[in-house]
Amino acid sequence: MIRILSRNESYDDFEVITGLQARSSAVEKWFYESAQRYFNKCFKEVFFDEDKRQEVFQSAFIKLWTEIENRRIKIVGGLISRQ
Numbered sequence: 001m002i003r004i005l006s007r008n009e010s011y012d013d014f015e016v017i018t019g020l021q022a023r024s025s026a027v028e029k030w031f032y033e034s035a036q037r038y039f040n041k042c043f044k045e046v047f048f049d050e051d052k053r054q055e056v057f058q059s060a061f062i063k064l065w066t067e068i069e070n071r072r073i074k075i076v077g078g079l080i081s082r083q
Contacts (some may be wrong), residue, residue: 014075020068035061 019027039057045051067073
């Protein structure tokens with residue numbers, strides 16, 4: 001199980017997925033900020049244009065969030081599963 005640390009708290013995969021599905025504002029905020037930091041760190045050299053990088057991030061993030069909210073991504077037997 002992956003644990004991603006932030007400055008103030010951390011959540012494991014189960015906590016993130018169930019927290020997003022339960023619409024926990026703390027988990028939502030943490031997940032968005034963590035995902036944005038990770039994306040910017042990994043793709044800074046790929047997308048030199050800041051606006052384009054943010055556009056790609058927003059599209060990918062919305063797709064991931066929607067999949068989790070609609071329960072197409074969930075935890076099954078302690079593992080992430082996509083249905």
